[in-house]
Amino acid sequence: MNHLRFDGALRTSITRNLALLVAEPPQASSLKRAAVCLILTDDGGGGAALVLTRRAEHLSAHSGQFALPGGRIDTGETAAAAALREAREEIGIDLTPASILGRLDDYPTRSGYLITPIVAWAPDDAAMRANPAEVAAIYRVVLAELRRPGSPEFVAIPESDQPVIRYPLLGTLIHAPTAAVLYQFMEVAVHGRATRVAHLEQPVWAWR
Numbered sequence: 001m002n003h004l005r006f007d008g009a010l011r012t013s014i015t016r017n018l019a020l021l022v023a024e025p026p027q028a029s030s031l032k033r034a035a036v037c038l039i040l041t042d043d044g045g046g047g048a049a050l051v052l053t054r055r056a057e058h059l060s061a062h063s064g065q066f067a068l069p070g071g072r073i074d075t076g077e078t079a080a081a082a083a084l085r086e087a088r089e090e091i092g093i094d095l096t097p098a099s100i101l102g103r104l105d106d107y108p109t110r111s112g113y114l115i116t117p118i119v120a121w122a123p124d125d126a127a128m129r130a131n132p133a134e135v136a137a138i139y140r141v142v143l144a145e146l147r148r149p150g151s152p153e154f155v156a157i158p159e160s161d162q163p164v165i166r167y168p169l170l171g172t173l174i175h176a177p178t179a180a181v182l183y184q185f186m187e188v189a190v191h192g193r194a195t196r197v198a199h200l201e202q203p204v205w206a207w208r
Contacts, residue, residue, distance in 0.1 A: 003043075003047040003048075003142065003143075003144050004047065004048045004143045004144065004190070005046060005047060005048060006040070006041065006042045006043070006046060006047060006048040006049070007046075010040075010048055011040075011101065011121055013190075013192075014040070014101055014102075014119065014189045014190065015101045015102060017188055017189050017190070017191075017192045018101055018102025018103065018104075018119060018188065018189050019102060020192070020194075021102070021104070021105075021188050021194060022194070023103075023105065024105045024106065024196065024198065031108055031109075031112055031113055031114035032072065032112055032113050032114070033072070033073040033079070033113070033114055033116070034070060034071060034072050034073060034082075034113045034114065034115045034116070035070055035071070035073055035079040035080070035082040035083040035086065035115065035116045035117070035118055036067075036068040036069065036070030036083060036086075036115055036116075036117050036118070036177075036178075036181060037051075037068060037069045037070055037083035037084065037086060037087040037095075037117075037118050037120055038050055038051075038068060038104075038117055038118065038119045038120065038181065038182075038185055039051040039069065039087060039093065039095070039120050039121075039122050040101075040119070040120070040121050040122060041122040041126060041140060042122075042124065042140075043140050043142045044140065047142050047143070047144070048142070048143045049140035049141055049142045049143065050068075050140070050141050050143065050146075050182070050185070051068070051069065051091065051122075051128070051138065051139070051140060051141075052066055052067070052068060052138075052139045052140075052141050052169075052170070052174075052178075053066070053067055053068070053069060053090060053091060053130070053135045053136075053137065053138055053139070054066050054067075054135070054136045054137045054139070055067055055134065055135065055136065056132065056133065056134055056135060056136045057136060066139075066169070066170060066172065066174050066178060067178055068117070068178055068181065069083075069086050069087040069090045069091055070082075070083060070086045070087075070115070071086045071089075071090075073116075079103070079116035079118060080097065080100055080103070080118050081097075083116075083117075083118035083120070084096075084097070084099075084100075084118075084120070087120070089131060089134070090130075090131050090134050090135050091128045091129065091130060091131065091135060091138055092127070092128055092129040092130075092131065093122065093126055093127070093128050095120050095122065095126075099120045099121050099122070099123070100118060100119065100120050101119045101120065101121055101189075102119050102189075103116060103117060103118050103119065104117040104119065104181060104184050104185060104188060104189075105117075105184060105196060105197065105198060106198070107176070107177050107180055107181060107197065107198055108198060109176075109177050109202065109206075110202050110206060110207035110208075111206065111207065111208060115177055115181070117181045117184075117185070119185065119189060139170055141169060141170070143186070143190065145169060146167065146169075146182055146183075146186050147186060147190075151167060151168060152165050152166060152167045152179055152182075152183050153165070153166050153167070153168065153173075154200075157201065157203070157204065159204050160201045162199050162200060162201040163200065163201060164176070164200075164201045164202065164203055165179045165180050165183060165197070165200040165201070166179050166203075167179045167182060167183075175202060175203050175206060176197075176200055176201065176202040176203075176206075177202065179200075180197040180198075180200045181197070183195070183197055183200070184196070184197040
């Protein structure tokens with residue numbers, strides 16, 4: 001695989017590409033607001049990786065699923081502040097506002113949330129530890145894994161005119177919203193392509 005280095009050149013390129021993305025118009029205000037944090041970090045060998053978590057099994061919603069650090073935006077809180085707070089609460093990483101490189105389009109979920117993805121750069125010495133109340137495990141997914149041939153996959157379903165997006169990762173299939181956010185990150189931030197993903201579908205079991 002062609003690994004992308006976790007270095008200043010990549011940070012500059014991603015920051016520039018995110019700045020060129022013209023945000024989609026605001027989505028319906030009836031949706032509950034949430035934010036996720038796409039954290040770029042070292043894969044342990046100098047390559048660039050994104051942080052994914054596996055949610056704790058005892059959680060009442062989406063237990064055991066793979067996800068980006070994130071959660072509800074509190075009253076009076078910005079999406080950026082919420083993303084950094086959730087990263088701190090879930091995986092114990094302290095990121096400052098200066099670590100934020102930009103944001104992606106809001107993604108509306110079938111379960112009634114509007115998710116704002118915030119992209120952040122972790123310092124070289126960043127330590128992460130799973131909060132067992134919320135997170136079962138932390139993974140560093142090398143960016144090269146997200147651009148393998150045939151990945152992501154787009155699958156037709158009878159319940160929708162739009163394709164379900166999914167990534168074969170970590171020995172399983174990761175679906176939208178996480179898969180949609182990862183795809184737009186790769187398209188926009190890494191490849192510099194103005195790709196939209198709000199139309200990409202979630203599997204039917206995630207519609208509730």
